Amino acid sequence: MTLGAVRGLGVTLAVAIVLAIQWPARAALSASSQDEQVCDPLADYFLGMEDYPEAIRRHLLVIKEHPNNALAHYHLGFAYGLMGEHKKELAQYQKAIELGLDDWQLFLNLGLLYLETGNLHAAMQVLRLGTLLGPDRPETHFNLGLAYERLGVLRAAEQEVLLSIELDPNQVDARNTLGTIYAEEGKYQLAHDEWASLVQTNPGYEPARQNLAILEQVLRSRARPQKTAVSQRQLSGHAP
Secondary structure (H helix, E strand, C coil), X not given: CEEEEEECCXXXXXXXXXXXXXXXXXXXXXXXXXXXXXXXXXXXXXXHCCCHHHHHHHHHHHHHHCCCCHHHHHHHHHHHHHCCCHHXXXXXXXXHXXXXXXXXXXXXXXXXXXXXXXXXXXXXXXXXXXXXXXXXXXXXXXXXXXXXXXXXXXXXXXXXXXXXXXXXXXCXXXXXXXXXXXXXXXXXXXXXXXXHHHHXXXXXXXXXXXHXXXXXXXXXXHHHHHHHHHHHHHHHHHCC
């Protein structure tokens, strides 16, 4: 779980926020990616079976025979990413782009790689392309929202996450992130309402429960001194 900090109440509000997951998940590969290109079915079979070493070996063979197969480079990069070999993953994604592949999933996965490795400006740029290529895909907008949020561009982050939720209202991580963005913007009532609604509809979703509890605790702690001061003024006003 990743911790974010929200300031603006005179104290620091620690918010437990899940950003998709702690290490961003690669988007699933689609069999319909880039209809004009095909990849070796057996190589993709091992990728689908999560046998990544064998998938890598077979995709390397495909590329040896067909070095300009952009889809094979993309799938190879995807397999490298799932093995944690991010430099090789990046190199294969870049090669696929150089060869003309413009699949929204490629740019989404490249954006996730940049998010994971902390290259936020690059993540923002490629995820913008992902939203253009896959405008009706909630995951492109959600992850672009995450990039904006981490860069502190909160208004744009709010817009992208709201659009993602509009496309798929059942995303608990997106709704939790929206609450965090509201809190970072100082929109505490909206943050409270989002988390309270999320807890009500998904009682087992712990990040929203923790966020709501922290926010309520901080708001109560801020309210107590004010009430005490009011009471003291009232008492002093009645003193002889």
